[in-house]
Amino acid sequence: xxxxxxxxxxxxxxxxxxxxxxxxxxxxxxxxxxxxxxxxxxxxxxxxxxxxxxxxxxxxxxxxxxxxxxxxxxxxxxxxxxxxxxxxxxxxxxxxxxxxxxxxxxxxxxxxxxxxxxxxxxxxxxxxxxxxxxxxxxxxxxxxxxxxxxxxxxxxxxxxxxxxxxxxxxxxxxxxxxxxxxxxxxxxxxxxxxxxxxxxxxxxxxxxxxxxxxxxxxxxxxxxxxxxxxxxxxxxxxxxxxxxxxxxxxxxxxxxxxxxxxxxxxxxxxxxxxxxxxxxxxxxxxxxxxxxxxxxxxxxxxxxxxxxxxxxxxxxxxxxxxxxxxxxxxxxxxxxxxxxxxxxxxxxxxxxxxxxxxxxxxxxxxxxxxxxxxxxxxxxxxxxxxxxxxxxxxxxxxxxxxxxxxxxxxxxxxxxxxxxxxxxxxxxxxxxxxxxxxxxxxxxxxxxxxxxxxxxxxxxxxxxxxxxxxxxxxxxxxxxxxxxxxxxxxxxxxxxxxxxxxxxxxxxxxxxxxxxxxxxxxxxxxxxxxxxxx
Amino acid sequence: xxxxxxxxxxxxxxxxxxxxxxxxxxxxxxxxxxxxxxxxxxxxxxxxxxxxxxxxxxxxxxxxxxxxxxxxxxxxxxxxxxxxxxxxxxxxxxxxxxxxxxxxxxxxxxxxxxxxxxxxxxxxxxxxxxxxxxxxxxxxxxxxxxxxxxxxxxxxxxxxxxxxxxxxxxxxxxxxxxxxxxxxxxxxxxxxxxxxxxxxxxxxxxxxxxxxxxxxxxxxxxxxxxxxxxxxxxxxxxxxxxxxxxxxxxxxxxxxxxxxxxxxxxxxxxxxxxxxxxxxxxxxxxxxxxxxxxxxxxxxxxxxxxxxxxxx
Ligand SMILES: Nc1ncnc2c1ncn2[C@@H]1O[C@H](COP(=O)(O)OP(=O)(O)OP(=O)(O)O)[C@@H](O)[C@H]1O
Ligand SMILES: [Mg+2]
Numbered sequence: 049x050x051x052x053x054x055x056x057x058x059x060x061x062x063x064x065x066x067x068x069x070x071x072x073x074x075x076x077x078x079x080x081x082x083x084x085x086x087x088x089x090x091x092x093x094x095x096x097x098x099x100x101x102x103x104x105x106x107x108x109x110x111x112x113x114x115x116x117x118x119x120x121x122x123x124x125x126x127x128x129x130x131x132x133x134x135x136x137x138x139x140x141x142x143x144x145x146x147x148x149x150x151x152x153x154x155x156x157x158x159x160x161x162x163x164x165x166x167x168x169x170x171x172x173x174x175x176x177x178x179x180x181x182x183x184x185x186x187x188x189x190x191x192x193x194x195x196x197x198x199x200x201x202x203x204x205x206x207x208x209x210x211x212x213x214x215x216x217x218x219x220x221x222x223x224x225x226x227x228x229x230x231x232x233x234x235x236x237x238x239x240x241x242x243x244x245x246x247x248x249x250x251x252x253x254x255x256x257x258x259x260x261x262x263x264x265x266x267x268x269x270x271x272x273x274x275x276x277x278x279x280x281x282x283x284x285x286x287x288x289x290x291x292x293x294x295x296x297x298x299x300x301x302x303x304x305x306x307x308x309x310x311x312x313x314x315x316x317x318x319x320x321x322x323x324x325x326x327x328x329x330x331x332x333x334x335x336x337x338x339x340x341x342x343x344x345x346x347x348x349x350x351x352x353x354x355x356x357x358x359x360x361x362x363x364x365x366x367x368x369x370x371x372x373x374x375x376x377x378x379x380x381x382x383x384x385x386x387x388x389x390x391x392x393x394x395x396x397x398x399x400x401x402x403x404x405x406x407x408x409x410x411x412x413x414x415x416x417x418x419x420x421x422x423x424x425x426x427x428x429x430x431x432x433x434x435x436x437x438x439x440x441x442x443x444x445x446x447x448x449x450x451x452x453x454x455x456x457x458x459x460x461x462x463x464x465x466x467x468x469x470x471x472x473x474x475x476x477x478x479x480x481x482x483x484x485x486x487x488x489x490x491x492x493x494x495x496x497x498x499x500x501x502x503x504x505x506x507x508x509x510x511x512x513x514x515x516x517x518x519x520x521x522x523x524x525x526x527x528x529x530x531x532x533x534x535x536x537x538x539x540x541x542x543x544x545x546x547x548x549x550x551x552x553x554x555x556x557x558x559x560x561x562x563x564x565x566x567x568x569x570x571x572x573x574x575x576x577x578x579x580x581x582x
Numbered sequence: 583x584x585x586x587x588x589x590x591x592x593x594x595x596x597x598x599x600x601x602x603x604x605x606x607x608x609x610x611x612x613x614x615x616x617x618x619x620x621x622x623x624x625x626x627x628x629x630x631x632x633x634x635x636x637x638x639x640x641x642x643x644x645x646x647x648x649x650x651x652x653x654x655x656x657x658x659x660x661x662x663x664x665x666x667x668x669x670x671x672x673x674x675x676x677x678x679x680x681x682x683x684x685x686x687x688x689x690x691x692x693x694x695x696x697x698x699x700x701x702x703x704x705x706x707x708x709x710x711x712x713x714x715x716x717x718x719x720x721x722x723x724x725x726x727x728x729x730x731x732x733x734x735x736x737x738x739x740x741x742x743x744x745x746x747x748x749x750x751x752x753x754x755x756x757x758x759x760x761x762x763x764x765x766x767x768x769x770x771x772x773x774x775x776x777x778x779x780x781x782x783x784x785x786x787x788x789x790x791x792x793x794x795x796x797x798x799x800x801x802x803x804x805x806x807x808x809x810x811x812x813x814x815x816x817x818x819x820x821x822x823x824x825x826x827x828x829x830x831x832x833x834x835x836x837x838x839x840x841x842x843x844x845x846x847x848x849x850x851x852x853x854x855x856x857x858x859x860x861x862x863x864x865x866x867x868x869x870x871x872x873x874x875x876x877x878x879x880x881x882x883x884x885x886x887x888x889x890x891x892x893x894x
Contacts, residue, residue, distance in 0.1 A: 085892075124768070125892055143891075145770040160765035162758050164878050173758045174769030208877060222769070 075261040081130035090116040108282035109502040110474025111460030122154040123147035153228030168203040269298040314535040323352030326522035331382035344546040357537030365546035374406040405489030420469035424450040453482035495526035596837030601791035602815025603829040608784030613760040613884040617673030620812025621680025626651040626792025628684035651789020659781040701801040744826040760882030763889035823879035839863040
């Protein structure tokens with residue numbers, strides 16, 4: 049009891065805007081929610097409640113049913129059983145329209161935006177009654193809103209011209225404009241840079257102070273610890289626990305999620321006989337479609353049996369570098385040698401046949417080299433079929449490989465014969481990666497492989513990469529999480545604006561050093577400063 | 583003077599195509615590729631013809647045509663929106679159904695000895711009511727004011743359709759449904775309702791197109807009245823880049839190419855080849871012009887795919 053009072057006091061001190069007295073009524077409650085897809089139990093008898101002025105994190109492995117549960121609240125799915133209670137009253141939500149009327153706003157895992165519309169059109173579409181309001185007033189209101197929350201947005205820009213973070217901003221504007229009381233954010237941070245995440249969190253804090261009930265789905269435990277008040281953990285469709293953030297820690301949360309204890313450190317095995325210079329890039333210069341120089345005279349090598357990490361702010365040339373090596377992007381100048389042979393000018397297929405494999409997880413994670421309507425076996429064949437001889441395809445080996453992938457990567461699926469689109473977001477990604485790694489390449493390029501993956505799967509991926517490295521494969525790993533880069537990679541190449549700022553040994557540098565280099569300081573500058581500092 | 587009458591003919595030929603294109607645009611803006619345009623035109627042609635003969639009323643004939651066309655569309659909407667059957671199959675079935683039912687019912691129209699039925703003169707007179715004196719202005723008079731009143735009505739409707747789809751609030755929601763039904767749904771738009779309503783409006787436009795052919799243009803009942811104009815409309819939607827205003831000149835393209843066939847009527851070229859010409863030319867021009875288009879002017883992204891909320 050005392051403890052509770054203490055935490056209440058602590059809470060009201062932390063939240064100056066919180067009135068302190070009426071500590072947080074329950075704003076909405078889900079009781080006994082069950083949802084089946086065919087014979088997949090996506091949600092099983094889940095109880096979940098969120099209070100006014102609370103940020104409630106929803107945690108769980110890929111496919112544990114987080115998105116499904118929130119889609120039920122926002123009217124996309126109808127539950128097979130269970131009740132929804134808002135402000136103490138039982139409600140029925142038959143459609144998103146009903147949910148919106150009840151003040152529920154959701155930012156979906158995959159954006160729900162009309163590409164050919166402007167930001168403004170996306171925000172106002174579906175709004176009842178705004179037809180009579182005149183355009184000027186509307187624009188003014190939207191501008192006020194974006195000013196109030198410090199959002200930077202061009203209301204007339206078309207969605208298809210926008211970057212992912214701009215799209216995210218439009219989604220946020222949508223829920224803000226509708227003045228939703230209940231806010232659901234499904235993995236909003238998976239694609240944002242740290243600065244953008246800070247900004248988003250500021251907005252969430254402001255909304256919390258206004259008394260909103262906020263549900264945040266994320267796989268990043270540091271974010272959970274930073275911003276949430278309580279955490280609910282789902283495992284295999286069931287709610288296993290709801291805990292107060294202050295009374296828990298990342299390790300406990302992970303164990304609740306996975307169901308057994310886990311080791312949160314990453315291996316860095318040492319490989320003795322490395323093959324020298326499997327990949328040798330020299331003086332590489334690349335322009336993008338608009339003629340802007342995105343890679344500027346880059347030179348580096350990757351040995352067989354090592355993982356070279358690439359760190360950099362998103363958009364520093366990572367995508368173009370990957371694509372150039374895979375033969376998907378024209379090279380303006382310089383050479384790319386694979387095992388001593390210049391591969392500039394070869395077509396992607398020839399490069400694949402040489403033993404180069406690339407997997408790039410784009411920011412929107414959809415449309416990334418898989419065919420959503422085909423099953424896993426067919427998707428495996430897709431990459432593989434050219435190597436088969438004869439007229440007819442043999443599905444047997446592909447089927448075997450698919451089954452192995454399910455087993456190795458813990459892919460949650462009803463079976464390899466089900467279309468990929470039925471899998472949860474994270475599981476789709478595992479299929480993509482598994483396929484690339486299983487094609488036994490000699491050079492493996494992988495960009496953001498753990499984007500949107502739960503912790504356990506992320507570690508599985510790191511293990512897979514280490515496995516490849518031990519086999520003598522040269523791995524080029526483009527990552528986001530600097531901690532992971534520092535633990536996993538043998539060397540780290542930091543890039544900024546298409547140039548190499550430094551090629552460092554992870555044992556010699558700190559996160560801060562990497563951060564400085566990513567924003568344009570060279571390693572020698574940092575060393576010099578360190579020298580004078582001592 | 584001869585030029586003026588060419589224009590006059592071309593415009594009259596293009597009106598049913600214009601209405602057909604607009605009907606198809608309504609369907610596609612709602613995310614449905616409807617290959618039943620031809621069928622709905624047949625249905626409208628029959629309903630219009632029958633009502634005109636039975637009641638001597640132009641207005642009633644037009645209303646009946648619109649309703650029967652919309653009825654055909656309703657069947658299609660039920661099949662694709664509610665039962666979620668394949669849009670291509672449903673559309674083709676609608677064409678076969680519409681054509682069949684119009685011919686079947688149409689044959690009951692003709693007298694016992696198989697003599698052909700004609701639209702009563704009273705109706706034709708009413709249709710051809712002209713703004714007094716204007717059509718006697720030399721040249722311009724005939725080309726601009728010489729038409730029957732249904733042409734003006736059609737153009738007004740098409741312009742209204744343009745403003746409705748592109749400028750109104752409901753039009754915005756409609757376009758959202760056609761582009762990304764999941765996004766529209768999440769924004770609180772009733773996707774099924776929008777689809778039903780606009781597929782039926784599209785059907786009404788097609789019905790009107792059929793009525794024009796039957797009641798105004800041919801005025802004699804025949805089994806092959808529409809003769810592929812519905813299919814031309816389906817194709818010309820692309821040339822019109824899903825914009826009713828552009829449909830006006832797209833349909834004129836068809837109208838003027840038809841003239842060529844007319845012009846060479848007396849030459850030794852096979853009449854079958856000549857009849858084929860406007861269709862062929864239209865398709866060729868279509869291919870040439872529609873190679874590259876801005877993203878905004880392309881087909882609504884969800885066309886052809888039925889929407890089911892719980893599907894992903
Ligand atoms: N519309 C659907 N049709 C069929 N199965 C579905 C559908 N939606 C979800 N599922 C299944 O339900 C389970 C839960 O999926 P859900 O998307 O809720 O997971 P999640 O916790 O959001 O995972 P992630 O972190 O990967 O996004 C998965 O096994 C998934 O395959
Ligand atoms: Mg999810």
